[in-house]
Amino acid sequence: MAKKENKKRCFVVGPIGKPDGEERIHSDWLLEGVILPVFAEHFRDFLVQRADKISKAGMINTQIIEELLDAELVIADITTLNPNCFYEIGIRHMVQKPIIHMHLAGQSIPFDIAPFRSIEFARIWPKDLERAKADLKTYIDEVLDPDYKVDNPVTVARGKVEFEKTATPAERAIQEELSELRNRVSALTSERNYWAHLDIKPSNMLRISREANSGRFYGGNITFEVRLVALRETSTRQLHALAEKYLPKYFEDYDLYRSSEADVGARVADTPRNRDAARLLENEAQSFEHPIHVVISPSP
Template identity: 45%
Template sequence: MTKTVQNEEKDKPGRACFVVGPIGQSGSETRRRADWLFKGVIIPTFTKHFEDFKVTRADTISSPGMIDVQLIDMLFEADLVIVDMSETNANAFYEMGIRHALSKPVVHMYARDTKIPFDVAPHRAIEFSIDQFDELELASAALKSAVTEAIKPGFTVVNPVTRALGVKKLETTATPEMQLLWDEIAELRRLVSDQNVLSPSRRLRVASKNLEVRINPLVYRPETDIRTVVAATSPTHGVWCQVYQEDTSIFIALPSDTPDDEIKVVADALRQVVGIVNVWARY
């Protein structure tokens, strides 16, 4: 570059992009990664694709005044904020929270191997690495796409704060029908997140007499009633069976007192069903 980053930014009129994240002391690994992200990914991307933006990081603010006040002003006023969530830096997450509360556009980024907190993880973020030059180019391409989307007119900001506010508004303004639907959704979410709700394969490990059925999805008919086949060949015990499907496997849980010879009869009957490749006992 023939100009410093500061001079490049100073010469750019128009909209503002503010970058927050861990910066670290000069010479530290944190600073090295932060500089690679800022100077190797963010600045080149905006220079090439978003020339009307002035890109600023907290340590590049040259205006006189208290840095914390200027930082908050930038969080409020910037057209776009890029948050580097690497190292789950407390200051960066505090600043991200302020921006989220404003319901203004944010692009999230993080260094590879960073464990993102659960409440932020569902939101799209750009992974980057400074280990290879090609990886910087990939991060730059992803950043270009994210910025293009975030600055579109009418872009809807979605983050943990806006979601919480939306839920609160729904709770106070929903019709009885909407509230019933919301309650059903909330119950489904509780069931999905409940550690006591077992996956099909885990349920089978808990049961005593189980069969695993492998199917050929190109031949197997989805409307096939596996329960009917099991019940017909094991009238006493098969009527109590539970059936679960995971991809190309069907798991059948039978009562623990089902005789082994009856299990064999059920397995033989299942092998005659079109599309079933094989059947194994899993107990």
């Protein structure tokens, strides 16, 4: 009798949902279109499992926790911000073992894990999956390196606790200076990225300057963002047509700041009417003639 091969394990965490539902379709795209092909080609010594694919007898919750505690690698899809997923991610963070975060393009990341890298992927064009597979392969190589140090909110918090126990007054002063410098760099980076989104050409520099001085951008009345993100079969042309059709219908004052193959972004005046309209658009968007996902977030 042939000896059973003892493979390392990769456990996939993410929204599963009902069969044929939007969450299941999304999860299957990620598992079958990205994750499994990467392991089949590059990491054949791994067995990849998702909770709904576990076939052995026993309580499913116990088996999930065992995988989170013991698997050599966990890949977590944080798209849809599913509470169960974040519970499972928290368990993995606590044991301080390798985990890779992934999310669908356009999804806002909760502030708790926003400082930690996450692979952003899309599934609109065939090249999107190829890019996602290449990124995932790079991340797996990194976390499986013997010199890799796990970095997540728990390790950071524990490191701070240990530092507080032993730090000298001089070391504490240095730490405070570094924290202040980090905050300043973060603020400068946010501002630079914001202006990078604008179409800065000589022909519109006067317009941008005039609008900035009148308060239409920083410090003015535009204080939240609305992004329209294409879902599945929605093409770039259809997405842009939807933006042109529905943004004026829902909002009384807005400025486009981003337009790409996968999404369209607008900065919207923070008025009671626009806040109500944003929530309405978020609820109605997937019933449009071409389904889209709406992301609403504060302006940086």
